[in-house]
Amino acid sequence: MDAPQSARLASAAARERTPVLRARKLSVHYGSRRELRRGHGHVAVDGLSFDIAAGETVGLVGESGCGKSSLARVLAGLQQPRQGYLAIQGQTMQSARDWRQARRCVQMVFQDPAASLDPRMRVRSLLEEPLRALRPEWDAAERAAKIDESLRAVGLSVEHGDRHAHRLSGGQAQRVAIARAIIVAPDLLICDEPLSALDVSVQAQIINLLREIQQQTGMALLLITHDLAVVRALCDRVYVMYLGSFMEQGRADDVLARPAHPYTRALLSCVPRLEAGETSPILLEGELPDPKNRPSGCVFRTRCPMVDDICARSVPDWHRQPHGGYSACHFAAHQASPMTARAMR
Ligand SMILES: Nc1ncnc2c1ncn2[C@@H]1O[C@H](COP(=O)(O)OP(=O)(O)OP(=O)(O)O)[C@@H](O)[C@H]1O
Ligand code: SF4
Ligand SMILES: [Mg+2]
Known part of the structure; x- marks a missing residue:
């Protein structure tokens, strides 16, 4: 193999490894400047570290107010983190200019399709907008x-392209948003609760649609x-989030x-219906603590x-689990290797 060929293969392999x-250590804080x-x-988000690989589907779960949307907005460049490092396709995202260049790479679908589309616009114009902005070379x-x-x-x-957005059903509007x-x-593609505003039968259609699109693209x-x-x-893969921190992954x-963490x-x-044999729910006492006074x-x-x-x-540090993932609980059975635990913090 000649040198240029091996350099090309090495750089292709490196690209493949780049998440x-x-x-x-991404953090999101809210408050006045003084605070x-x-x-x-x-x-809202407390020093989170993770990668998403090409083609992977990663779930993020946790109860209302735990910081999921705040994290999503930072990952999509819609909000600045308070601290931390974020790279998209290996490029560090620091300035608005970095985000302009990476804008095409990360797109987001929101919970309420009707609210995310201008009702006065025709579907065709709604779809043309991102193309004009991000594919200016196209005629x-x-x-x-x-x-x-x-x-x-x-x-x-x-x-459907000729319809105004306000004439779409919820399911059709979410399809247009996708x-x-x-x-x-x-x-x-970051989807923040893409199903919760839809009725159950439409939810199943949108799940299948996301699966198909992902397999094709x-x-x-x-x-x-x-x-x-x-x-x-x-x-x-899945990350389980509580009060701005990951509990299990x-x-x-x-x-x-085989959930290992008490919260999961x-x-x-x-x-x-997911838990064979489990009949009584574990009721958590109390509300999510005040994020201004985290325990x-x-x-x-x-x-x-x-x-x-x-x-x-x-x-608690991350502890490796029999299921191959990690749990952040002092009483989790298997200690993660110090190196892995450090890399995940
Ligand atoms: N713009 C904001 N200004 C101040 N606090 C905010 C802002 N956005 C979110 N928060 C607070 O940050 C915390 C996390 O909110 P976030 O919307 O990220 O949670 P979530 O997990 O997406 O909740 P849900 O499941 O209800 O959508 C909450 O306590 C919320 O009140
Ligand atoms: S570290 Fe303690 S409080 Fe936290 S999940 Fe484990 S047992 Fe519960
Ligand atoms: Mg949310």
């Missing part, structure tokens, strides 16, 4: 062909949802079949049925 998204300066802000005929292709890809007819996101061929998908059955149906099938077990116990040590300790003295004194 679509790499986050390190943020004094460190009295409201901690009108290329844009029209791509719009027709995208409508068909999301199961709509070309005639078409608008995938029309620029993103490397990562090979894009990575970050799926934020309350529905653990959806995670099981679609996701390769691993392969979705394994984590949902409580979440799962409330979904009887010391393990943030879950004020509601954990297994809490012990050590839980208030020290933040």
Whole structure:
């Protein structure tokens, strides 16, 4: 093999290894400037680190208010993190200019399709907008062909392109929102509760649609949802989040079949159809603590049925689990290797 060829192969291999998204110690705080300066802000996301590989589907679950949308907005460049490092396709995202260059790579679909589309616009114009912004080199005929292709890809007819957004049903509007996101061929699609505003039969259609699109395009998908059955149906890996921190992570099938963290077990116990043999839900006492006064040590300790003295004194490290994933609990059985644990913090 000649030198240029081996250099080309090495760089192709390096590209393959580069995750679509790499986050390190990402934090999101809310509050007035004065509060943020004094460190009295409201901690929505607390130093999270993770990667998403090309073509992977990653689920993010956790109860309302735990910081899922705040994290998603930072990953999509819609909000600045307070601290931390974020790279998209190996490029560090620091400035608005970095995001302009990476805009095509990451697209987002929101919870309420009706609210995310301008009701006065025709579907065709809604789909043309991102093409004009992100594919300025395309002419009108290329844009029209791509719009027709995208409508068909999301199961709509070309005639839907002439409708105003306010004349679409919820399911059709969410299909248009998905078409608008995938029309620029993103490397990562972030879907923040894409099903929760839809009725159950439409939810199933949208799940199938996301699965098909992903299989055809090979894009990575970050799926934020309350529905653990959806995670099981679609996701390769899952992160379980509580009060701005990850509690457990691993392969979705394994984590949902053998949850190790008390919080994941409580979440799962409330979904009887997923838990063979489990009949009574583990009811967590109390509300999510005030993010301005996060508990010391393990943030879950004020509601954990297994809490012990050590839980208030020290933040649990990641511990490797028999399911191959990791749990951040002092009482998880197998200690992660120090190197792996460091890399995941
Ligand atoms: N713009 C904001 N200003 C101040 N606080 C905010 C803002 N957005 C979110 N928060 C707070 O940050 C925390 C996390 O909110 P976030 O919307 O990220 O949670 P979530 O997990 O997406 O919840 P849900 O499942 O209800 O959508 C909450 O306590 C919320 O009140
Ligand atoms: S570290 Fe303690 S409080 Fe946290 S999940 Fe484990 S047992 Fe519960
Ligand atoms: Mg949210």
